Amino acid sequence: MLSAVTYDFIAGAAVMGFLVAGLFFLRFWRRTRDGLFLAFAACFWLLGLTQALLALTDIPVEERSGLYLIRLFAFLVLIIAIVRKNR
Structure with a gap:
């Protein structure tokens, strides 16, 4: 079982x-102005927010x-x- 310090790390x-991956996709979006890259950046930032909130709060399940x-x-x-891009 992981200790609390190891889990937080x-x-x-x-x-x-997640935040770095979002920054990479934001950079690609600035070059191409393709909305798919902006969506990927937003997705990674939301996933990073979720992980940060999970680590900062004590949610058992x-x-x-x-x-x-x-x-x-x-x-x-x-x-x-992705659906909009493939239309």
Whole structure:
């Protein structure tokens, strides 16, 4: 079982990864102005927000919290952007 410090460290690294990935997609969006890249950036930032809130709060069961709705919204944004791109 992971200690609280180890869990917080891993959660922080995951948040940093999500934010950096969002910045990469934002850079691609600035070059091309393609809405799909902006949607990917927003999706990664929402996932990073979810992970940060999960690490900062003491929620025992993640699936039963409102944080799950933020993650669901992030994936809906991504699915809608992919469908619009393929039209």
